[in-house]
Amino acid sequence: MPLVTVRQAVRILQEGGLVGMPTETVYGLAGLATNPDAARQIYELKGRPSGHPLIVHLDHYQKVAAPDPRADLLVRAFWPGPLTLVLWRRWENGHPVIPDEVTGGQDTVAVRLPSHPLARALIRAVGPIAAPSANRFGAVSPTTAAHVREAFPGLPVVDGGPCEVGVESTIVDLSSEHPSILRPGGVTAEELERWLGPLGKPSDVPVPGTLPSHYAPKTRVVLSTDPEGVAAELSGRGERPAILRARPVADYARILYAELRRMDQSGYSVIVVEPASDQGLGAAINDRLRRAAASTNAAQ
Ligand code: TXA
Ligand code: MG
Numbered sequence: 660m661p662l663v664t665v666r667q668a669v670r671i672l673q674e675g676g677l678v679g680m681p682t683e684t685v686y687g688l689a690g691l692a693t694n695p696d697a698a699r700q701i702y703e704l705k706g707r708p709s710g711h712p713l714i715v716h717l718d719h720y721q722k723v724a725a726p727d728p729r730a731d732l733l734v735r736a737f738w739p740g741p742l743t744l745v746l747w748r749r750w751e752n753g754h755p756v757i758p759d760e761v762t763g764g765q766d767t768v769a770v771r772l773p774s775h776p777l778a779r780a781l782i783r784a785v786g787p788i789a790a791p792s793a794n795r796f797g798a799v800s801p802t803t804a805a806h807v808r809e810a811f812p813g814l815p816v817v818d819g820g821p822c823e824v825g826v827e828s829t830i831v832d833l834s835s836e837h838p839s840i841l842r843p844g845g846v847t848a849e850e851l852e853r854w855l856g857p858l859g860k861p862s863d864v865p866v867p868g869t870l871p872s873h874y875a876p877k878t879r880v881v882l883s884t885d886p887e888g889v890a891a892e893l894s895g896r897g898e899r900p901a902i903l904r905a906r907p908v909a910d911y912a913r914i915l916y917a918e919l920r921r922m923d924q925s926g927y928s929v930i931v932v933e934p935a936s937d938q939g940l941g942a943a944i945n946d947r948l949r950r951a952a953a954s955t956n957a958a959q
């Protein structure tokens with residue numbers, strides 16, 4: 660794998676190329692957020708439909724989005740960290756700072772400041788970075804540099820070690836009067852409500868990452884609170900089940916994607932997964948597990 664240093668990655672980004680970037684949540688497929696061509700390369704490499712917007716990673720959201728007092732509160736409380744804010748795009752000299760290619764043509768932009776020191780070093784050096792998770796569209800997100808290599812063998816990657824959080828950031832929509840969570844993640848609803856008051860229901864506009872086809876291994880996934888019982892039954896029917904047991908939520912989030920990948924590559928016919936307890940990060944874990952189960956069953 661072409662592992663690169665931060666210095667080399669800075670050069671590649673500045674020349675309009677892409678790199679694998681570690682963050683505390685999952686690895687990102689990174690390009691300059693102000694470069695429409697870099698965004699086009701990201702969509703092409705990921706196999707992602709171009710209407711699906713990218714998250715912009717940066718230090719001060721006001722560079723690319725309109726000021727919002729609720730955003731100021733959340734930034735003070737949770738940045739750097741696993742929280743993405745959807746805000747109105749900022750315009751300068753008749754143009755949006757972040758091009759349509761990155762926002763999927765929307766007038767809002769998603770922003771976050773990751774806490775991983777190497778991501779922060781890249782942002783400091785090149786400015787705002789657009790990065791979706793570094794997996795092919797619909798597949799399981801990468802939590803190590805080796806996972807990124809499996810999806811994109813030729814991509815230069817900055818190796819920042821295994822991701823500490825392990826599931827994607829929470830996405831909060833601040834573009835309407837009533838904030839709502841578009842995707843549960845590393846910051847919990849309870850934590851957000853302390854700052855925002857009661858959260859609204861998300862709007863009906865479907866966003867990618869909220870489609871059931873996301874986060875899925877190829878092997879069928881079955882959710883059960885009695886994984887041993889279900890696995891025994893499946894074995895009796897000639898299946899070869901793997902079992903993924905629940906554990907404390909922070910540990911579970913950290914190992915979840917790596918374990919799903921490992922089990923996906925080990926010749927099992929089905930993965931029986933025990934849901935997490937619903938507190939804290941458990942909501943994000945169970946959200947991803949439900950999507951994995953829904954789409955692998957639909958694919959049968
Ligand atoms: O933890 C994370 O958020 C990771 C790391 C790399 O930062 N990134 C990530 O990106 O998960 P991606 O592209 O896999 O998911 C981005 C999500 C998508 O569901 C997308 O629809 C949503 O963010 N999104 C981006 N811009 C948006 C916008 N303007 N309005 C609504 N949703 C938006
Ligand atoms: Mg993703």
